[in-house]
């Protein structure tokens with residue numbers, strides 16, 4: 001059965017603040033975030049209609065608000081029936097194909113009738129039967145630096161032309177240009193986040209058990225994708241040399257995202273506190289607001305902004321969002337071993353990257369190399385600024401053009417200059 005979107009409803013939900021009672025506060029704190037999940041963006045939140053397109057969509061006032069609040073919620077930037085639908089449809093084909101591969105490999109009883117299940121169930125079953133490995137192909141950037149990451153060249157990759165096309169969508173770049181300038185690079189780290197309702201999660205666990213796999217066992221990773229996302233900022237996951245780069249995340253829902261099914265939550269202004277990791281002050285998290293969105297809306301936010309997802313209370317919901325990251329061209333992106341590309345340029349329009357097949361080939365080469373030399377991908381947590389700079393510089397030299405990426409399976413690319421590689425090894429305990 002093809003996946004159909006739930007009917008979107010106008011945003012009439014209360015936008016007023018709710019006080020958190022003492023007892024409930026404790027309960028919420030234990031099971032979700034220390035904020036009232038029913039609290040949605042108040043009337044004066046940074047919400048902008050796309051009735052007028054760039055330069056009116058993000059003008060000087062919005063740029064000021066972005067810097068003050070750390071985010072902008074832009075309504076109707078993308079066309080849900082064109083740009084988003086194309087990607088969604090192609091992604092469903094990819095997910096189904098990958099799902100079937102993992103189900104066959106696991107000899108899963110869930111293979112029977114798989115194609116007849118609704119899409120959210122197919123997703124849940126594939127996730128469970130693969131023990132989460134399914135996600136490593138759909139969203140490789142988060143784990144490609146982990147020592148146990150494995151890219152399987154025999155399976156399809158998420159680098160499909162429709163994903164590339166959405167990353168370069170003119171309306172998205174128009175909205176970003178006032179924030180980043182006219183030279184815009186797409187960062188290598190993109191993510192896809194599905195939030196599963198309890199009925200799908202049950203199926204996921206059952207499919208995992210049938211395959212003898214564990215799921216949600218690894219601190220953070222699979223849980224981050226499909227359970228409630230905990231409060232965090234994105235910046236600490238970048239290598240140290242990328243942490244001062246003004247990265248903007250574009251969060252793009254393909255389904256409606258509400259306070260009951262995992263809307264994105266943000267703490268306005270929290271980006272001004274600099275680079276931080278959990279735990280965050282309770283009082284600060286209580287200022288968190290949920291930003292309800294529909295397909296076509298885009299949330300832009302600073303990578304130092306604290307964000308999370310709202311609890312998933314609807315048992316059958318399936319919230320699905322992509323997020324892409326953008327930065328001013330030429331600055332350190334914090335993950336130099338994965339391929340980004342120039343998406344817009346006034347200075348060098350001829351260098352703007354437009355070939356989805358080449359982009360896919362670059363990712364393939366990068367993921368194979370990261371798999372083969374996994375223990376040599378520097379950890380963001382332990383690699384100092386000096387080493388990070390040297391590492392990025394070397395990768396910029398190696399991969400300045402697509403040829404460089406194609407040659408990454410050559411072992412020599414991972415043989416770093418001994419004078420600083422020794423220090424990285426010491427820090428990582430690899431000596």
Ligand SMILES: O=C(O)CCC(=O)C(=O)O
Nearest residue numbers: 191193229234308309321
């Ligand atoms: O979609 C979500 O709920 C969270 C996405 C996110 O936090 C991230 O990828 O950094």
